[in-house]
Amino acid sequence: xxxxxxxxxxxxxxxxxxxxxxxxxxxxxxxxxxxxxxxxxxxxxxxxxxxxxxxxxxxxxxxxxxxxxxxxxxxxxxxxxxxxxxxxxxxxxxxxxxxxxxxxxxxxxxxxxxxxxxxxxxxxxxxxxxxxxxxxxxxxxxxxxxxxxxxxxxxxxxxxxxxxxxxxxxxxxxxxxxxxxxxxxxxxxxxxxxxxxxxxxxxxxxxxxxxx
Amino acid sequence: xxxxxxxxxxxxxxxxxxxxxxxxxxxxxxxxxxxxxxxxxxxxxxxxxxxxxxxxxxxxxxxxxxxxxxxxxxxxxxxxxxxxxxxxxxxxxxxxxxxxxxxxxxxxxxxxxxxxxxxxxxxxxxxxxxxxxxxxxxxxxxxxxxxxxxxxxxxxxxxxxxxxxxxxxxxxxxxxxxxxxxxxxxxxxxxxxxxxxxxxxxxxxxxxxx
Numbered sequence: 001x002x003x004x005x006x007x008x009x010x011x012x013x014x015x016x017x018x019x020x021x022x023x024x025x026x027x028x029x030x031x032x033x034x035x036x037x038x039x040x041x042x043x044x045x046x047x048x049x050x051x052x053x054x055x056x057x058x059x060x061x062x063x064x065x066x067x068x069x070x071x072x073x074x075x076x077x078x079x080x081x082x083x084x085x086x087x088x089x090x091x092x093x094x095x096x097x098x099x100x101x102x103x104x105x106x107x108x109x110x111x112x113x114x115x116x117x118x119x120x121x122x123x124x125x126x127x128x129x130x131x132x133x134x135x136x137x138x139x140x141x142x143x144x145x146x147x148x149x150x151x152x153x154x155x156x157x158x159x160x161x162x163x164x165x166x167x168x169x170x171x172x173x174x175x176x177x178x179x180x181x182x183x184x185x186x187x188x189x190x191x192x193x194x195x196x197x198x199x200x201x202x203x204x205x206x207x208x209x210x211x212x
Numbered sequence: 213x214x215x216x217x218x219x220x221x222x223x224x225x226x227x228x229x230x231x232x233x234x235x236x237x238x239x240x241x242x243x244x245x246x247x248x249x250x251x252x253x254x255x256x257x258x259x260x261x262x263x264x265x266x267x268x269x270x271x272x273x274x275x276x277x278x279x280x281x282x283x284x285x286x287x288x289x290x291x292x293x294x295x296x297x298x299x300x301x302x303x304x305x306x307x308x309x310x311x312x313x314x315x316x317x318x319x320x321x322x323x324x325x326x327x328x329x330x331x332x333x334x335x336x337x338x339x340x341x342x343x344x345x346x347x348x349x350x351x352x353x354x355x356x357x358x359x360x361x362x363x364x365x366x367x368x369x370x371x372x373x374x375x376x377x378x379x380x381x382x383x384x385x386x387x388x389x390x391x392x393x394x395x396x397x398x399x400x401x402x403x404x405x406x407x408x409x410x411x412x413x414x415x416x417x418x419x420x421x422x
Binding site for chain 2 (some may be wrong): 075
């Protein structure tokens with residue numbers, strides 16, 4: 001009898017503790033959404049995704065990152081046409097520096113160089129909205145160049161005169177290397193490979209790490 | 213990321229291909245044709261769709277250094293582009309370049325407007341069917357000859373200005389970027405627009421002028 005009472009009391013205390021924790025976190029016990037108060041925004045975002053996927057024809061299939069890719073291509077082309085590619089990279093570094101410097105301080109404090117790659121790739125909306133899939137290994141990130149699908153169409157239409165290799169040389173590679181400088185963690189970018197179109201970025205001192 | 217949709221085995225009428233020749237996707241009443249299998253825009257692209265949804269969820273979960281919204285990256289790309297043009301005294305050139313970039317699509321629609329006399333096609337082309345527009349906004353009001361939406365730049369702009377990324381205001385962006393672009397698009401379509409200033413609630417109204 002006493003044992004049963006103690007068991008029930010313990011279960012009650014546990015339930016109370018769980019409820020209290022949940023209430024404290026503004027959650028209810030059970031399944032919950034990470035966005036309980038943003039359902040309309042979530043719905044709008046899903047509509048946008050659906051519209052993008054639905055926006056296809058036999059000639060051209062829209063992908064989720066199309067608008068951002070097109071905007072980025074427009075920016076690079078604009079800089080190229082005005083002979084300002086180096087300035088465009090400088091400007092990008094200046095714009096990103098406040099965030100990068102904050103991470104650089106955390107790297108100095110913790111010694112964790114991996115934070116550099118996390119900052120540039122996983123934690124940057126501008127990256128993960130542009131590149132929907134980035135492969136990760138400690139010290140290495142790699143992804144397929146996101147520009148080819150749109151570029152194929154826009155070059156045909158005369159909107160851009162860029163190639164993916166050119167974008168790699170004038171935009172991607174210098175930016176990642178300069179990000180590394182600001183972060184205090186030298187980053188290297190593997191040479192352009194037209195077959196795989198892979199962009200591979202490594203922490204310089206860990207270049208023995210291979211991405212399988 | 214594969215560019216080729218996976219083959220669809222379970223539906224005779226693939227989304228990409230549409231219904232077979234002579235078969236309408238909708239019956240006369242507007243209901244789906246019951247003789248066709250149900251399809252969706254996602255069909256054959258499920259993995260890609262999953263990644264896209266994942267991106268949205270990641271963006272919404274991103275609260276550092278501020279709460280991110282799904283259009284953040286695109287808004288920031290626009291802001292960086294405008295700021296770059298401003299810093300190099302190339303604002304007119306930026307608008308010219310944008311007009312040239314859009315001209316293949318606008319020229320095609322102009323032909324359809326001339327063919328049908330339907331000026332609303334111009335509004336649809338500039339707003340509803342342009343991913344660069346509808347990915348930037350969560351919603352907009354739409355009536356024949358009118359579109360109204362909340363200006364999308366202010367939220368990110370404020371955070372960017374605090375850390376010295378930008379030195380513009382939303383009204384400035386409206387004057388140097390939004391207005392001239394819309395007027396230029398309309399001119400290419402053979403139309404004329406009235407583009408309002410940003411009102412007290414932050415909304416922009418664009419109307420077709422007869």
